[in-house]
């Protein structure tokens with residue numbers, strides 16, 4: 355394609371609200387244009403890359419018997435009422451009303467649509483399993499869209515859904531999807547790790563997220579070097595090994611602690627370490643208030659609480675709610691004398707005694723509070739985030755942390771939707787049973803961004819060969835020079851036979867052309883300049899900056915060799 359015909363509005367400077375590298379480069383390379391917060395147009399270079407990522411996704415889905423369909427973004431509210439999800443999503447679900455006053459959602463995901471589609475068609479076990487997928491724009495009204503395509507409000511997702519008569523059949527497709535996802539991320543050039551994850555609101559049990567490793571990632575992964583163990587930190591199980599450090603029980607003592615609100619302040623006042631302090635927090639779990647105890651150097655993990663209590667409604671109680679229940683501010687809470695609400699404690703609380711805790715009186719704390727004598731706990735559990743260096747749940751060694759961008763997730767959904775929506779099949783005994791489902795998502799536009807996060811240098815993007823918008827970038831330095839223009843035109847036509855060629859034939863200064871070429875990131879470059887008269891051109895490898903002066907009659911072979919070696 356000739357750049358004089360193209361539409362690549364590169365930028366020299368970047369709007370300073372672009373914090374992530376990929377967001378900056380997507381803008382600078384003229385690949386996207388923001389239409390509204392979290393809403394983007396994909397320009398030609400981005401669209402070509404999207405097409406290649408989607409082609410790889412399609413290939414891998416079809417290789418495991420996935421069949422492509424396309425469902426509407428407009429989803430009638432009735433289906434969300436059938437599944438029970440219409441009331442359970444708040445502002446994130448974009449809703450609209452049609453001219454007849456009928457309510458719709460703009461699809462954030464398609465469990466309801468696909469289940470209603472399948473339930474009318476697949477009535478017998480003989481017709482199962484079936485795996486259907488689509489690649490389509492999704493809508494989620496994110497509170498804080500950020501980092502360009504990494505967290506948008508309209509984005510491209512591949513979502514697949516599988517329907518089974520048995521758990522074994524689901525397990526098989528889950529494994530096929532897991533492997534297909536690994537193939538996809540390998541083929542698009544992403545460094546990634548599958549991690550044990552939490553299924554969250556969608557329900558179901560078993561789920562893995564696929565994390566592209568990148569500092570900008572909003573997720574933290576706990577992994578070990580010794581094995582393939584990796585878990586989203588929300589989910590990473592803490593192995594509790596008692597490390598009892600009790601001293602002789604001392605008498606409970608109330609002390610005046612003016613202005614002390616945090617565990618650190620209490621520790622400093624008492625001359626103790628943070629791990630000798632206990633933090634008492636009150637959370638709303640479903641419709642009741644519960645107190646949780648964790649040690650000063652640990653953090654409460656709300657995702658583990660949701661899973662422990664089997665509810666999505668777990669949030670910090672507000673200051674007013676706390677004062678209403680305890681007559682004290684959040685910074686002075688403790689378990690002593692609390693009988694109106696239940697108290698749960700992280701396992702590690704058992705390791706220490708003579709605890710420093712809030713006295714449920716603003717500006718007062720207790721020291722030497724002891725379990726059993728001064729307070730009781732309804733249950734101990736794994737309620738905290740794992741710390742770096744602590745042992746992994748599978749015994750494969752101490753966990754290390756890394757940031758990740760969630761680019762995909764696979765779920766065993768079970769029968770949550772098929773039961774709610776009466777998607778049943780007749781089994782071999784002729785008995786009606788709810789279909790067993792799996793669902794599997796890939797953030798396609800997010801994957802594009804993640805690739806840029808992992809493949810760039812200070813001058814711009816460096817595309818992996820598999821998804822590059824073009825294979826070869828032909829640049830004529832000065833089209834006004836007849837010899838240069840002629841040779842460049844000729845090479846453009848010639849190389850277009852075997853490669854996808856972007857031809858910079860613009861009347862632009864050389865510097866502009868080279869800056870743009872570095873930004874756009876095509877892996878191989880042929881520069882036709884002064885030496886054109888001697889039949890010599892310069893070849894440049896974008897990734898390594900290697901340059902070669904090559905005579906035109908050796909050019910095809912040189913490009914072929916270099917192309918083969920590209921990652």
Ligand SMILES: O=C(C[C@@H]1CCCCN1)Cn1cnc2cc(Cl)c(F)cc2c1=O
Pocket residue numbers: 443446447448462463464465494495512513514556763765793794795796
């Ligand atoms: O989407 C999933 C599960 C899988 C992911 C892979 C493809 C199929 N769905 C989970 N999820 C995430 N955010 C959502 C946001 C809104 Cl506003 C909503 F109404 C529903 C959902 C929702 O259900």
Ligand SMILES: [Mg+2]
Pocket residue numbers: 573760
């Ligand atoms: Mg997550």
Ligand SMILES: [Mg+2]
Pocket residue numbers: 551563760763
């Ligand atoms: Mg997730």
